[in-house]
Amino acid sequence: MAIATLTPALAAALDALPASRLPALLCTMPKAELHLHIEGSLEPELIFRLAERNGVTLPYASVEALRAAYAFTDLQSFLDIYYAGASVLLQEADFFDMAWAYLEKAAAENIVHAELFFDPQTHTDRGVPIDVVIRGLARAVERARTELGVSAALILCFLRHLSEAAAFGTLEAALPWREHFIGVGLDSSELGHPPSKFERVFARCRELGLHVVAHAGEEGPPAYIHEALDLLHSERIDHGVRCLEDPALVQRLAASRMPLTVCPLSNIKLCVFDSLAGHNLPALLDAGLCAMVNSDDPAYFGGYLNQNLVETFAALPQLGARQAWQLASNSFEASFADAAEKARWQARLDTFFLTAAA
């Protein structure tokens, strides 16, 4: 069930807002971000600062040289550089600094709630203890609540190019810090690593009361989305943009209000779509899907959440104030926050648009 109601007064307010005001409204409206890999928020400047602090030698001479290497042809070409960038993360303070930088940015972008993916195996496989990772991230999440007024939570992701046994090992190692993460996800190389590979470990996670989400239908076929739903019982589909190739799947996703965490700039940088003008976000919304906009790996893909929104709306003139409101509403509905909190954010959003149009 959708949590938001487009009342006649709200519809009139949204329809009265001229397109010229959209960029500012997109940036200032309250919203949630649900698809953000914290390692993908590591900016080149911070990579170099942490490399120096930790005595790590990078295979790039400068920030500019590193940034120049950010020319991707597909998901794997990005992941190779993304894992290399994460190699500077060694101490608890590094994980804190990375997450804090993102959360400060989120506060400045009027993100009231953020659910952050992290990839423990990227770090434990380099010898970094999992408690160093989780403690650093959790400290930033806690401080964001008290100092920034941003509600944030962590979602532990399993790397799907590794084995299910490795995922079980990671889950076991993380359980002493269970209170610091609300769920698990599935990321990394999608093609050739279907959700079915992780059916048993996801079942265990659900038994433990963890939320479960999975990347599916970014590069992978609609069949991977079916698997994520049927075998993993995923509560959201991360990306999911290829669902439109399967009309029966679209009907199923719409009927169940299954959220799709769409990431437009990521899709362009990884060549999932040729251009933002050709992105299927308007079609997803027209189909009644619970889609919202997210930044995925903002340090690598050319922009944080507000830039994703502004650039996407600029490229797709069929997106207007009604869609802005719908995307933010969907972001709250799809979050793992409690119902009372969602209702408060939704009321704030409705008031924001009513006031803007008054």
Ligand code: HPA
């Ligand atoms: O967009 C992504 N897809 C899959 N894995 C990832 N890990 C970081 N970003 C991504």
Ligand SMILES: [Zn+2]
């Ligand atoms: Zn992602």
